[in-house]
Amino acid sequence: MPNPTPVSAAALLSRLKAEFGPDFFSQETSELLEYGKDWTKEIPPNPLVITFPRTTGEVSQLLQICSELKCAVVPSGGRTGLAGGAVAAHQEVVLSLERMNHLSAVDPLSRTLRAQAGAVTEAVHLHCQAQGLIWPVDFASKGSSTIGGNIATNAGGVNVIRYGLTRHWVLGLQVVLASGKILELNGALEKNNTGIDLRQLFIGSEGILGVITEATLKLAPVSRPSEVFLFAAESLESVLQVFEHCRRSHFTLNAFEFFTQRCLERVKKNLNLRSPFTEESNFYVLIDLEKPGDGAGATELEAWLEALLGLSGVKDGTMAQNSHEARNLWMLREGISESLSSTGTPHKNDVSLPISQLSGFCFELEAFFQAQYPDWEICLFGHIGDGNLHINVMKPETLSREDFKVRTALVDRDLFTLVRKHQGSISAEHGIGLLKKNFLSFSRSPLEIELFRSLKKALDPGNILNPGKIFDL
Ligand SMILES: Cc1cc2nc3c(=O)[nH]c(=O)nc-3n(C[C@H](O)[C@H](O)[C@H](O)COP(=O)(O)OP(=O)(O)OC[C@H]3O[C@@H](n4cnc5c(N)ncnc54)[C@H](O)[C@@H]3O)c2cc1C
Incomplete structure (x- = not known):
């Protein structure tokens, strides 16, 4: 989607002023810079405006206006993503869910909790603990990441080996479509065999199909020490x-x-x-x-x-x-993640392999770096029990940032070729966003990508929701 025209940008701002309260949006430079970027920090932020709805009704009203005026919208959680999914670099409207952070009382009988999308992951953990329950999605960025972002990225983390990914821990979803229509999906049902499970379509869709506003989370008993x-x-x-x-x-x-x-x-x-x-x-x-x-x-x-x-x-x-x-x-x-960034400039990759391929993959990976980049420092870590490797290439001090970027783009191509050879995935946890979209075909077939496009066109015909993320239309 092209940048909004000056006319539509001006029309949008005057509609926001007229239809919402005075603190609904901000164009303060510091907020544009902060809310326009995520943890990748690689792409300079350049949003038009940051909006802060308080209710699902306000999200719906905002999306109706943006659809009408053809303004692109970037849903924004805690912006801890590492794929550029929440980056707004082209005068988009950032839709921050941070004010929508209400948590219902825990229902100990059904072991569920209704959470608004902007609730911080760690706040959910603390909220459930008192009832002897957990929402078992857990990782280092939980103090900033949000439930909406976790669902939109189908987040994993350190407990996947025991509990699986986020999608296993979401019973119901409330989603606002680009048109402003509100979908309620699956309520609090554990079993529902009435056709296609639309809820799963939105889990892991990185904000391109709809804005998640609430979720019914499934909880588990706190594990033994x-x-x-x-x-x-x-x-x-x-x-x-x-x-x-x-x-x-x-x-x-x-x-x-x-x-x-x-x-x-x-x-x-x-x-x-x-x-x-x-x-x-x-x-x-x-x-x-x-x-x-x-x-x-x-x-x-x-x-x-x-x-x-x-x-x-x-x-x-x-x-x-x-x-x-x-x-x-x-x-x-x-x-580790924080320390690599504090002590140098890492180029991060997060891939997954079938467990049976891990050893062969790592052997070839090491041989590749030895042959092509013998002086580079490679930091390898991850949730290896799930076949998940974080491959971090550290910028050599002798290389400028620009040269490093060019070189790592070439490295990525070779790396993903190796991942494909070993039947792996080029993104294990963080999604595709902007950073990996040129490589989507290394893990998805042409037919799958064509289906992605058809789904996007059906749900967001104006292409206003997170346009240009995962794939181009
Ligand atoms: C130190 C560190 C460790 C990490 N470890 C892990 C890990 O182990 N496992 C893992 O999976 N991830 C990990 N991450 C990545 C990140 O924390 C997760 O992807 C997290 O789920 C993102 O949540 P967020 O609220 O920050 O989303 P954001 O970064 O704000 O957004 C991520 C994507 O979701 C979309 N989105 C956000 N909210 C909504 C919504 N309400 N509706 C629709 N779309 C929405 C955005 O547009 C974007 O495309 C780590 C990140 C850091 C910095």
Whole structure:
């Protein structure tokens, strides 16, 4: 969609003034800059106006006006996305959901909660905790990300291995279409076999099909206290061996994460943390599993641990003795993303592979970087139990930002070719947004992309909702 004409921009602003309260929108420079970008920070923001509806009715009214005047709208949550999905760079209207953050009382019988889309993920966690329940979507940006953004990106996180993605934890959705019409989808039903599940269409659609305004979230009982371990492993094969050892046991895994020595170095530097091990290792594995009961369970855990430490590629291991130590071990993993950005300029990629392909993929990945970019620092980490790798290429100091951008665009093409060869996905968690849209065909067939376009045209014929994200029409 082209930028709004000066006439439609002026018409929009005068309609906003006339039809909403005085604090409904802002054109303050600082707010345009803040709300026009997300965590990628790669694309300069340039929105026309930031709007702050308080109700679904206001969202509907706003979208009707934008449809009429053909003004593009960017739905905006916590803007923690890493694919540029919430970026407004072409004079769009940013629709911030931040004032729509109400949470209903938890219903302990049905284990549900109705949340407005702008509620912060961590606020939902705290709200449920008092009832002994959790919404099990959890990751490092939960203090800023929102329920609407989590749903629009079908967010994953550290607990996917146990609980699955966001789509498993949303029963009902309220969505406002580009026309302003309001859809109520699936209520609070666990079972509903009455045709196509439209709710799932909006989950993971990155704001291009409709604006999510409310959701009925499904909750789970708080899991039993966990045991947290960190192991030092020699190679990726050893990491996978440890994973197999976990899978063969009947302990419930909450998380199975890994990172490399290079990640650890940056976290230590940035967060002033210490490694629990005296010797360095190539890889580290963080395991969080549900504490088995006392007696037989504890004995079994001991035997399991002993066997694990006996695996040939496992060099060392430690078990947190209390919650403080557990938190510190988790910080070594959860602090990576932030530490890479604070100590350098990472070019981030988040891909996923079938578990069976991980080892072959990583072997070829390493060979590729060794051959083509031997001096580059590659920081590898991720939710490896779900086949999810975060591949971070750090900008060498000798390269300018511009040159780095050009070079990493070429690297991405080779990287995604490798991902396709191993039947993986070029985006495991953060969506496609703007940053990966040129590579969509590496993970989706031409027929799938044609269907995407048909759906978009059916739901948003004027192409006003997040135009240019995921694919071009
Ligand atoms: C340190 C860090 C760690 C992270 N770890 C993970 C992780 O482990 N797993 C993971 O999945 N992600 C992770 N992320 C990415 C990000 O936090 C998630 O994608 C999150 O779900 C985005 O939520 P948000 O509210 O910030 O959405 P935003 O960034 O604001 O928006 C994301 C997309 O959703 C759309 N959108 C937002 N709200 C709505 C709405 N109400 N209706 C329709 N569309 C909407 C936007 O237009 C955009 O396309 C991480 C990010 C950071 C910075």
